[in-house]
Amino acid sequence: MSTKVEEKKIQRIEDILNNDVWDVDYEPHIKVDYNKCRECKWKPCIRLCPAECYTLVGDEVLFSYEGCLECGTCRVVCPENAVEWSYPKSGRGIHYRFS
Amino acid sequence: MSVINQRFDAIVIGAGPAGSTAAYQLAKMGYKTLLLERGRTPGSKNMFGGRVYLQPLKDIYDDFEKKAPIHRWVKKERISFIDNENSTTIEYESTKTTSFTTYLTQLSGWMANQAVNQGAILLTEIRVDKLYRENNVFKGVVVEDEVVNADVVIDAEGINRLLLEEANLVEKLKPNQVALGVKEVIKLDSNLINQLFGLDNNDGLSWVFIGNLTNGIPGGAFLYTNRDSISLGIVLMLEEAIRKLDKHIYKLVEEFRIHPLINKYLKEGRIMEYSTHLIPEDINSLKPRKLYYDGLLIVGDAAGLLLNQGYTYRGVDFAAYSGYLAAKAYDYAHNNGGPTSDNLSKYEELLRNSFIYRMLNKFSGVTELMKKERLFNTYPALINELASRLMHIDYDSYKIMEAFKEVKKGRISWLTLIKDLWEVSRKI
Amino acid sequence: MGLEIIVGIKWVPNTTSVNIDPKTGTLIREGIPSVVNPHDLTAVEMALRLKDRYGGRVTAISMAPPSAIAGLEHVIGMGVDRGILASDRVFAGADTLATSYVLAKVIEKIGDYDLIIMGHETIDSSTAHIGAQVASWLKLPYIYYAKEIDYNEKEKSIMVKRILENAFEIYKIKLPAVVSIAMHTYEPRRIKISNKLRAKMENLIQVWTSKDLDIDVNCAGLRGSPTVVSAIDFVPKVPRKNEIFNEKDPRKAAKWLIQKLIEEGLLDP
Numbered sequence: 001m002s003t004k005v006e007e008k009k010i011q012r013i014e015d016i017l018n019n020d021v022w023d024v025d026y027e028p029h030i031k032v033d034y035n036k037c038r039e040c041k042w043k044p045c046i047r048l049c050p051a052e053c054y055t056l057v058g059d060e061v062l063f064s065y066e067g068c069l070e071c072g073t074c075r076v077v078c079p080e081n082a083v084e085w086s087y088p089k090s091g092r093g094i095h096y097r098f099s
Numbered sequence: 100m101s102v103i104n105q106r107f108d109a110i111v112i113g114a115g116p117a118g119s120t121a122a123y124q125l126a127k128m129g130y131k132t133l134l135l136e137r138g139r140t141p142g143s144k145n146m147f148g149g150r151v152y153l154q155p156l157k158d159i160y161d162d163f164e165k166k167a168p169i170h171r172w173v174k175k176e177r178i179s180f181i182d183n184e185n186s187t188t189i190e191y192e193s194t195k196t197t198s199f200t201t202y203l204t205q206l207s208g209w210m211a212n213q214a215v216n217q218g219a220i221l222l223t224e225i226r227v228d229k230l231y232r233e234n235n236v237f238k239g240v241v242v243e244d245e246v247v248n249a250d251v252v253i254d255a256e257g258i259n260r261l262l263l264e265e266a267n268l269v270e271k272l273k274p275n276q277v278a279l280g281v282k283e284v285i286k287l288d289s290n291l292i293n294q295l296f297g298l299d300n301n302d303g304l305s306w307v308f309i310g311n312l313t314n315g316i317p318g319g320a321f322l323y324t325n326r327d328s329i330s331l332g333i334v335l336m337l338e339e340a341i342r343k344l345d346k347h348i349y350k351l352v353e354e355f356r357i358h359p360l361i362n363k364y365l366k367e368g369r370i371m372e373y374s375t376h377l378i379p380e381d382i383n384s385l386k387p388r389k390l391y392y393d394g395l396l397i398v399g400d401a402a403g404l405l406l407n408q409g410y411t412y413r414g415v416d417f418a419a420y421s422g423y424l425a426a427k428a429y430d431y432a433h434n435n436g437g438p439t440s441d442n443l444s445k446y447e448e449l450l451r452n453s454f455i456y457r458m459l460n461k462f463s464g465v466t467e468l469m470k471k472e473r474l475f476n477t478y479p480a481l482i483n484e485l486a487s488r489l490m491h492i493d494y495d496s497y498k499i500m501e502a503f504k505e506v507k508k509g510r511i512s513w514l515t516l517i518k519d520l521w522e523v524s525r526k527i
Numbered sequence: 528m529g530l531e532i533i534v535g536i537k538w539v540p541n542t543t544s545v546n547i548d549p550k551t552g553t554l555i556r557e558g559i560p561s562v563v564n565p566h567d568l569t570a571v572e573m574a575l576r577l578k579d580r581y582g583g584r585v586t587a588i589s590m591a592p593p594s595a596i597a598g599l600e601h602v603i604g605m606g607v608d609r610g611i612l613a614s615d616r617v618f619a620g621a622d623t624l625a626t627s628y629v630l631a632k633v634i635e636k637i638g639d640y641d642l643i644i645m646g647h648e649t650i651d652s653s654t655a656h657i658g659a660q661v662a663s664w665l666k667l668p669y670i671y672y673a674k675e676i677d678y679n680e681k682e683k684s685i686m687v688k689r690i691l692e693n694a695f696e697i698y699k700i701k702l703p704a705v706v707s708i709a710m711h712t713y714e715p716r717r718i719k720i721s722n723k724l725r726a727k728m729e730n731l732i733q734v735w736t737s738k739d740l741d742i743d744v745n746c747a748g749l750r751g752s753p754t755v756v757s758a759i760d761f762v763p764k765v766p767r768k769n770e771i772f773n774e775k776d777p778r779k780a781a782k783w784l785i786q787k788l789i790e791e792g793l794l795d796p
Contacts, residue, residue: 010353016373017703021544044341050281050375061102069377072259076272090718091139091224097558098284099374242720375585
């Protein structure tokens, strides 16, 4: 469903992202070394990835690439160098239309 | 690795505003130009705040105002100091205009199309994996297991600079060098936009917000009117965001959207798109040591050529103009013995003599200034309280200085205030 | 020698991103970019693998407005040799019957072919008609849900391994024939810059209109389409619940999950 904005409450990130278009690649363009995440105290990716690709399951980081907006923030903020980052191939990934 | 038996004068990496403009100018001067874009269409990976300054683009493209995908001409500017439920707004309105709103996705597409019309070859869905180098001279690009050769490579890969990093020309980005922009585009009927913001047809509003919208993190918020949508978003300095942000960043955008000052305009709207991008913030430390090498020029965000004016950024015209100058520099080098580093240093000279370096020098202190918390916490609160004392009257009215002294008390000393005022007026 | 292969592709809206307007209840189509139907990319990959093994040529065909040239360029980028786009106003509004008619006419005009490969179905309508209908128009044998194809050049035949729910079937078929490929059988290969460059520099895509084809206009487009959409209903929105159970021991987690599903009446105890 598209997001009505008249509601004066914060939407869920899933509902906001639902307005975007991807052609999701069949292999991830980003790889995360979870062993390094375990060492990480701050885990800034959790709060700073605008697409919330990084979530906490218990105290473990879980990464999914499908909703990635390809901004590069996770790579820059990761204090442990756990993010092996690149862009998707063959025209896959996010397809902005109105930005 | 197989080498493709097609040789180009120039390969441009990235069909954003910098790359497309470079390709346009190169093709226009008759060079065999290959423009490579990793997205499905030029612009499909681009994002920005919402406003573009006109004049530099007019210098590059013929009939730009008539032909480019312009949404609205900015004739109304607002700056709001915002503090919880209160805000104080300064509004400036003019019949003249120097900037417009658009979608960068459209503008980049248009620019790439101009390049194609001039004879450039545009290949989409191509992600360049590496700059190709022989004996320290850049000679082309690597895509998967294939090499394409060119006389010069123009790197317009954008802020993340994976290629320059791989080639050891820049270090990995650091959080203190960039800001993070996140925005929502909200569909709204164009007549309703005119009505709500008091705009005539095709006239636009640019609105920046300073205050506590950013979780106490240096940054700000913005709103632009497009033809039939609103772009609104926030910008955070990343280093401070890592330390201080205590909730998910998208929530800041949403809190901004439902802020009483904003939400009243959006009742009929629906979100069309949510997008995000890193923004060069501290240009001095982010700029590569050099922007010209044997066979290589660096333009746009990759070169850190974006102006941080404090309350707003200027990126698209800077990027496009740097692409334009890079094309000119290659032309010079080509006619003077080839694209050696020496000859391509013409690019640096052209930048130095243009508004780009003039402005970057002029605004060089801004990043440091914007880190001052008082600017977006103390002062907006102070301004709003002052306004409240002066405007909300029951029996007794305040004199201005009387109100000011009272709201200033405990917040800030006269000395700090004067120092800050002096610094702001000097740096912005 | 090798195989002359024709592969059909459809240029479809990226339906993973189609939303519904909350006010009007209609689909929001504005700005939805098109993609090559993903299941057709599987068919293209199969065609290219056959070409890799046996040599020959792969021709991609499509019926669509001119914007679909981008889709043909995409598959040429993967390694397809050339593209033919049937594009004409009189083809507009076609259902699967009228579409397969025009595609069959395109194939007839190409003339020289051994094998026609189609995708399983499309993501925007999911009828899975086109393969069978093209085969009917051309009076060719048709096999679907194919997973593997081996070519016997001497006999001019193929062995096709076909995947069923819990079995394989193997058929031997004389060429020419029509085969549609089971979805998700192969991931499409990456686009090569040399191929994309060829698409731009050498005229590899032809656009054929109704005049180029021997077409009975009563069989094409809206006129040739007996299908009537009588109503569209939306699937009612199912209320979702979520609950997170943090447990490191997978046995305990599984037990908890089973218990929950039983409580919800989704599993028999």
